[in-house]
Amino acid sequence: MKKVCWPYFDPDFENLHERIYGPSCKVSIDNESLQDCTLVKVDSVKKQGLLLQVVQDLTDLNLTITKSYISSDAGWFMDVFHVKDEYGRKLADQRLLNYIQQTIGQRTETRGSLTAKACRGHSFISESSSEHTTIEMTATDRPGLFSEISAALADLHCNVVEAHAWSHNARLACIANISDDSTDTPIEDPHRLAVIQEHLTTILRATTATTGTSLDQQHAKTAGIHGGSEGTTTDMERRLHQLLLSARDFDGPPTPSMMPLGLEGGDEGMKPVVLIESCKEKGYSVVSIQCKDRPRLMFDTVCTLTDMQYVIFHASTRSNGDSAFQEYYIRHVDGRTLHTESEKERVVKCLEAAIERRVCQGVRLQLCAANRAGLLSDITRVLRENGLTVLRADVATQGKKAVNAFYIKDITGNDIDMEFVKSMKKEMGPIDLDVKNERSRPCSPEKSHFSISNLLKSQIERISHNFIPTR
Structure with missing residues (x-):
């Protein structure tokens, strides 16, 4: 038998870099x-998408980044984040501090960079699960x-396990x-998936004839099932950014509720100012951004720059x-670098859109109900029949x-009179409903055309027994 010889490979070679230079990622916490506030410091070998990974990990823990310094030299990233908890305090729970240190270190070692997979008018599935089918x-x-x-x-006998929708610039x-609403299992039949996709695409394209919008911008796509932990997992909010970017929401009509910084906008908000030098x-x-502060702001801007294929070498952020x-x-x-005016203009528009997408100036309604097939359809139908439109939706099941949770406005674009919402809450009786007005100032009475007699009556009575209080 012919003898096969293989070259010698030193098993310690894989760890040579770490032995010489130390670990490729070091996370330290200074409390x-x-x-x-608490300081989170990350020293790591530079790679595209690393900054976004760290910001996403901190954001997912509901931590607020009040200040940050990012520097990259000679292939090494050094990041410092000033963070607080959701109540504006420094982090005191040692278990949380240990979790941050371990999670960021492990994920920066194992997770590759994620890039946008959405092209204009098309969307691709980036999330897989063994428990559901994903539609974008x-x-x-x-x-x-x-x-x-x-x-x-x-109508297609699909149970919505989780859903998120953002509306921005039309x-x-x-x-x-x-x-599947009868078996509570993923939908895997190719024929049924094709029917679902075709039916949803028909609904999405219903406005094409009147708006003149290109057909390829109205699209629905279903996901395959690959098993729980396999495949690429993309943060859902990042995917929403990617989808709206692919739909060119940055070219849509301007958001009327935003006012430029320095003007008397009251509680209307401040339009972001983006400059490129x-x-x-x-x-x-150099990209400079000045805007109204809010949670997850840094995630939104870093996410957009990363998905537009830009590398962040140095950065500083602060809240005042x-x-x-x-x-x-x-x-x-x-x-x-950004040389042409058209490229600079596109980056400015995309960053402005990324900042504005998450901002909703409507009324926030949160309803808790016994989970069942068709529940989401019933709730949104009641809202629509009473002249309310959904600007943003976050739907989840917990057992x-x-x-x-819905952010809603009057279908004509006017504000909703909070007196109407309070009356609606009383009429609902046993239904658990939490209401929050995203504007601090009261709405002008003359803008409201609702009356108590128009108050959800028969529809609410039909579905009220399906709601339970949250305690």
Whole structure:
């Protein structure tokens, strides 16, 4: 028998870099230097998408990043984050501190960078699960569209396990995790998936004839089932950013509720100001952002720059009262800076859109109900029949309960009179309903055309027995 010889490979070679330079990622937490916040420091070998991974991990824990410094030199990233908990306090739970240290270190070692998989007018599935089938949708938005999608899924015998929808600049992006309503298992039959996709796409394209929107911008796509932990898992909010970016929501009509910084906008909010300059000495493009501060702001901006294929080499962010200031030193992944005015204009528009997408100025309704097939369809139908349109939706199931949160406005675009909402809450009786007005100032009475007699009556009576209080 012919002898086969293999070259010698030293098993210690894989660890040579770590033995010489130390671990490729080091996470340290300083809870002593500052009285009002905790410092999270990350030192790591530089790779595209690493900053977004760290910001996403901190954001997923409901931590607020009040200040940050990011620097990259000679292939090494050094990040410092000033973080607080959701109540504005420094982190005191040692278990949480240990979790942050271990999680960021492990994930930066194992997770590869994620890039946008959405092209104009098309969407691709980036999330897999052994417990549900995922559908992604993009379309030109119109009043009642989310309700029509919910009704279609109910008619197709699909149970909505989880769903998130964002509406911005006349565009809608929606991701829904569904299962079969009778077996509560993923839908795997190719023929049935094709029927679902075709039916939803028909609904999404219903406004094409009147709006003149291209057909390829109205799209629904279903996911295959690959098993629980296999495949690429993309954060759902990041995927919504990608879908709206692919739908070119940055080219839509301007958001009327935003006012430029420095103007008397009251509680209307502040329109983000994005500037791009050149740093010729170092070969960077400098992106400066000034806008109203809010949770998850840094995630939204870093997510967009990363998915647009820009590398962040240096950055600093800070919050000052209600205002936020961010500065990013970037290059494209191919090493070039932003030279043309058209490229700069596109980056400015995309960042403005990313900042505005999450902001909803309507009334927030949260309803908790016993989970059942068709529940989401019933709730959204009641809202639509009473002249309310959904600007954003977050739907989730917790055991046998379904928690549905909606940001709503009058179908004509006017504000909803809070007196109407309070009356609606009283009329609902046993239904558990939490109401929050996203504007602090009261709405003008003359803007409201609702009356108590128009108050959900028969519809609420039909579905009220399906709701349970949350305690």
